[in-house]
Amino acid sequence: ASSEQDNDVVVIGGGPGGYVAAIKAAQLGLKTTCIEKRGALGGTCLNVGCIPSKALLHSSHMYHEAVHAFPSHGVKFSQVEVDLPAMMAQKDKAVSNLTRGIEGLFKKNKVNYVKGFGKFVSPTEVAVDTPEGGNTVVKGKNIIIATGSDVKSLHGITIDEKKIVSSTGALALSEIPKKLVVIGAGYIGLEMGSVWGRLGSEVTVVEFAPDIVPSMDSEVRKLFQRTLEKQKMKFMLKTKVVGVDTSGGGVKLTLEPAAGGEQSILEADVVLVSAGRIPFTAGLGLDAIGVQIDKAGRITVNERFATSVPGVFAIGDVIPGPMLAHKAEEDGVACVEFIAGKEGHVDYDLVPGVVYTHPEVASVGRTEDQVKAAGVDYCVGKFPFMANSRAKAIDDAEGVVKILAEKETDKILGVHIMAPNAGELIHEAVLALHYGASSEDIARTCHAHPTMSEAVKEAAMATYDKPIHI
Numbered sequence: 001a002s003s004e005q006d007n008d009v010v011v012i013g014g015g016p017g018g019y020v021a022a023i024k025a026a027q028l029g030l031k032t033t034c035i036e037k038r039g040a041l042g043g044t045c046l047n048v049g050c051i052p053s054k055a056l057l058h059s060s061h062m063y064h065e066a067v068h069a070f071p072s073h074g075v076k077f078s079q080v081e082v083d084l085p086a087m088m089a090q091k092d093k094a095v096s097n098l099t100r101g102i103e104g105l106f107k108k109n110k111v112n113y114v115k116g117f118g119k120f121v122s123p124t125e126v127a128v129d130t131p132e133g134g135n136t137v138v139k140g141k142n143i144i145i146a147t148g149s150d151v152k153s154l155h156g157i158t159i160d161e162k163k164i165v166s167s168t169g170a171l172a173l174s175e176i177p178k179k180l181v182v183i184g185a186g187y188i189g190l191e192m193g194s195v196w197g198r199l200g201s202e203v204t205v206v207e208f209a210p211d212i213v214p215s216m217d218s219e220v221r222k223l224f225q226r227t228l229e230k231q232k233m234k235f236m237l238k239t240k241v242v243g244v245d246t247s248g249g250g251v252k253l254t255l256e257p258a259a260g261g262e263q264s265i266l267e268a269d270v271v272l273v274s275a276g277r278i279p280f281t282a283g284l285g286l287d288a289i290g291v292q293i294d295k296a297g298r299i300t301v302n303e304r305f306a307t308s309v310p311g312v313f314a315i316g317d318v319i320p321g322p323m324l325a326h327k328a329e330e331d332g333v334a335c336v337e338f339i340a341g342k343e344g345h346v347d348y349d350l351v352p353g354v355v356y357t358h359p360e361v362a363s364v365g366r367t368e369d370q371v372k373a374a375g376v377d378y379c380v381g382k383f384p385f386m387a388n389s390r391a392k393a394i395d396d397a398e399g400v401v402k403i404l405a406e407k408e409t410d411k412i413l414g415v416h417i418m419a420p421n422a423g424e425l426i427h428e429a430v431l432a433l434h435y436g437a438s439s440e441d442i443a444r445t446c447h448a449h450p451t452m453s454e455a456v457k458e459a460a461m462a463t464y465d466k467p468i469h470i
């Protein structure tokens with residue numbers, strides 16, 4: 001066994017939380033080592049999450065547009081077909097370019113990168129089993145746990161990544177399934193359902209809860225569900241899976257109403273289990289040093305990301321809060337700033353959420369349901385993309401902007417956008433909320449014409465006054 005030199009900061013996990021923390025720490029002049037077990041940096045997000053899913057969403061959208069939208073724009077092909085291996089290769093290339101890019105950023109910022117599985121031996125020492133079969137001990141004055149999350153399995157359903165897949169398997173199917181059943185109507189299930197639906201699969205989403213994406217504003221959610229149904233995605237809500245039979249060629253699922261009742265059978269070629277994610281701390285040795293976790297397995301931290309053990313911190317998916325890459329990155333920067341003796345800050349009320357279907361759904365701040373429940377007097381402004389000139393010009397006008405503002409002060413409380421590029425449009429609203437803007441502030445900001453962003457301005461006008469174009 002060898003021993004790595006003393007570090008100011010050691011980061012366990014090279015995902016968006018960990019690698020960003022490591023780079024920021026090095027930029028702040030701290031001697032930093034990052035330990036990662038998977039052989040590539042970027043974590044879940046780059047390797048089996050955000051990036052490959054967005055690559056496939058884009059490729060499948062192009063195919064879908066070529067078949068369904070191009071002819072009406074006067075672009076005709078004699079034949080359009082899917083070359084699935086080529087589509088997967090493009091996704092894999094995007095992933096490997098980006099993960100290698102992070103290695104480059106580590107070199108540039110002088111972050112020491114240790115490949116292997118890390119395990120605490122003391123609050124200042126991490127033993128690493130290297131891929132070559134060796135062992136090294138990495139020492140650090142401060143250690144940040146950024147080990148992320150893993151797929152949540154469902155009782156009685158064994159994921160084989162062939163017929164019954166997790167999101168990881170759904171990103172790498174070798175054939176387009178005729179029938180795909182998605183268990184769980186969260187954003188990952190809907191995104192992956194969209195990918196395969198666009199490529200020709202018949203997609204049924206089974207969800208225990210009465211609604212899809214529970215965190216979404218309920219009015220926008222209804223529109224969104226209708227849109228997905230128009231795209232031929234089927235929903236079986238308030239339904240639970242009580243049995244799985246993989247003995248035949250495909251999969252037979254036994255379903256039952258959530259409240260109990262008559263059972264039914266649903267057949268599929270492939271079943272995607274996307275019922276959430278759980279914090280990943282297996283084998284990390286948290287018990288040995290006494291790091292506390294909560295009932296859900298998340299590491300307990302204070303507002304400075306400190307765990308119950310002095311000098312040991314935790315960030316990202318492994319602590320409470322939205323399990324999103326950008327939230328993990330914000331955690332990473334703030335945590336390292338605290339370690340460096342500076343002030344860090346993350347506003348968890350203003351973490352945007354995006355579902356990257358088509359149209360996309362993006363939101364920031366509070367939903368109407370939350371505002372109502374809080375008993376706040378509020379105004380609502382809405383503007384449909386059907387009345388937005390750019391959306392009409394490109395014939396992609398399904399969606400709406402919805403703004404909620406406090407009645408008395410006009411201060412914006414929440415913004416919800418369903419639009420082809422809602423994930424980009426939302427940032428005007430994120431910034432507005434950060435600055436405590438009123439809807440009139442957005443309405444009186446000159447927006448370029450013709451852009452989708454004008455719908456945000458018009459919705460803002462509708463919040464405190466009247467819009468022009470509807």
Ligand code: FAD
Pocket residue numbers: 012013014015016017018035036037038042043044045046048049050051053116117118119146147148149167168188280283284315316317318323324325326327328356
């Ligand atoms: P992770 O990215 O999970 O990284 C943790 C890393 O730690 C892993 O690489 C793991 O190998 C390593 N590790 C764990 N234990 C050890 C150990 N003991 N020693 C060494 N290394 C270890 N989020 C978004 O914001 N936008 C999206 O569009 C989006 N799409 C997604 C799509 C899918 C299909 C999935 C599954 C997730 C998606 N997410 C998305 C969520 C996002 O991937 C996570 O929120 C994010 O990756 C969390 O970052 P993290 O750094 O906390 O953990």
